[in-house]
Amino acid sequence: MNTIVPVHILSGFLGSGKTTFLTQALDYYRLSGKKPAVLMNELGDVNLDGMLVDDEVPMTEMLSGCICCTIRGDLGMELRELILEHKPDVIFVECTGAANPIEILDGVTDASLLTEMELKSLITIVDAAQLLERHKKGQGKTYRLMQDQIRCASELILNKTDLVSAADLLMLEHTIREWNQVAPMTATVKCQIDLTMLDRLDEATGALAEQPAMEHAHAHDHKHDDHDHEGAACTHPSHNEHAHAEEDQHHHSHDHVMVYTHYFANPVNSEQFEELVSKLPAEIYRAKGILQFTDTSSLFLFQFAYREMDFVKITPKEQVPNVAVFIGEHFSKSKLAADLIALEQAVSVES
Numbered sequence: 229m230n231t232i233v234p235v236h237i238l239s240g241f242l243g244s245g246k247t248t249f250l251t252q253a254l255d256y257y258r259l260s261g262k263k264p265a266v267l268m269n270e271l272g273d274v275n276l277d278g279m280l281v282d283d284e285v286p287m288t289e290m291l292s293g294c295i296c297c298t299i300r301g302d303l304g305m306e307l308r309e310l311i312l313e314h315k316p317d318v319i320f321v322e323c324t325g326a327a328n329p330i331e332i333l334d335g336v337t338d339a340s341l342l343t344e345m346e347l348k349s350l351i352t353i354v355d356a357a358q359l360l361e362r363h364k365k366g367q368g369k370t371y372r373l374m375q376d377q378i379r380c381a382s383e384l385i386l387n388k389t390d391l392v393s394a395a396d397l398l399m400l401e402h403t404i405r406e407w408n409q410v411a412p413m414t415a416t417v418k419c420q421i422d423l424t425m426l427d428r429l430d431e432a433t434g435a436l437a438e439q440p441a442m443e444h445a446h447a448h449d450h451k452h453d454d455h456d457h458e459g460a461a462c463t464h465p466s467h468n469e470h471a472h473a474e475e476d477q478h479h480h481s482h483d484h485v486m487v488y489t490h491y492f493a494n495p496v497n498s499e500q501f502e503e504l505v506s507k508l509p510a511e512i513y514r515a516k517g518i519l520q521f522t523d524t525s526s527l528f529l530f531q532f533a534y535r536e537m538d539f540v541k542i543t544p545k546e547q548v549p550n551v552a553v554f555i556g557e558h559f560s561k562s563k564l565a566a567d568l569i570a571l572e573q574a575v576s577v578e579s
């Protein structure tokens with residue numbers, strides 16, 4: 229008898245903590261004797277988050293685009309191959325932080341027509357500090373994207389609560405509840421949550437699309453469509469009677485997101501690199517990389533999210549590039565490239 233593979237979509241804005249949650253969830257399944265698999269989507273052309281996933285976990289990468297638009301068509305085939313080749317007990321789809329989850333939800337549910345899989349949850353990780361900042365401004369595409377990600381969720385993890393005050397946390401919880409009244413919500417630091425929630429989700433009968441959270445999200449979005457197309461989460465044709473008329477007005481929520489990938493020709497000095505990162509313009513809100521420095525012997529996985537830097541020592545089994553990916557809105561790629569090249573040159577002048 230064929231078994232139906234549960235699928236969970238991990239959504240959340242860039243740097244909110246999706247990979248932090250994913251690594252804990254993978255460990256949880258493996259400790260329970262189950263085999264999880266991952267489909268990871270990155271905007272850049274290297275999968276840096278994949279470095280944090282254990283080598284034994286089957287993983288498919290969809291790079292250089294966002295599944296919710298450019299490579300959505302491939303999603304079904306990738307999921308099918310993952311299932312046929314590895315026979316996992318559960319699959320996580322980690323979206324790029326810029327993805328519109330409703331479209332990925334459509335992609336996964338379309339794929340379940342081809343292969344025996346069932347979408348069990350859409351878990352949105354909310355970056356408390358980012359949401360607070362965007363909420364204060366109260367507008368902008370990123371704010372609307374965060375709203376969409378929250379509305380569509382069947383589970384909400386309000387993460388990075390260490391970066392906001394207790395009063396702001398209460399306000400955020402209240403605001404999120406206005407957008408999504410049904411998804412269970414847990415406030416966390418580093419996504420530490422009782423992972424038995426995953427058993428509950430896997431065992432629930434019926435696909436996620438039939439659960440109240442999704443009905444709520446759809447109902448809200450159709451109402452919303454009448455007034456403001458740009459902010460609507462649910463503009464995909466299969467959810468919309470006026471598909472063709474609206475297609476032209478469909479703004480992919482991440483049209484404005486820019487990615488710059490820099491492959492270093494030479495290692496750079498760690499302090500100079502940190503200084504450059506600390507002075508990045510506010511428009512660059514996310515960066516990550518694998519870096520070899522002239523003044524350290526280890527390789528580092530570098531993370532930069534909400535202006536916080538983090539360096540984790542790594543020992544990859546395969547050869548990895550010396551690379552950094554920068555993500556933001558309307559920043560000058562050429563200025564950034566020039567600054568990074570200057571760092572490389574500074575080292576070669578010194579030596």
Ligand SMILES: Nc1nc2c(ncn2[C@@H]2O[C@H](COP(=O)(O)OP(=O)(O)OP(=O)(O)O)[C@@H](O)[C@H]2O)c(=O)[nH]1
Nearest residue numbers: 242243244245246247248325388417418531533538
């Ligand atoms: N201060 C703080 N930092 C956190 C928390 N959770 C995660 N981080 C850090 O935030 C950074 C980004 O976390 P990730 O888990 O990589 O975020 P992501 O959503 O996978 O990022 P993208 O794949 O770029 O969208 C890392 O440096 C984490 O260690 C938290 O609760 N508080």
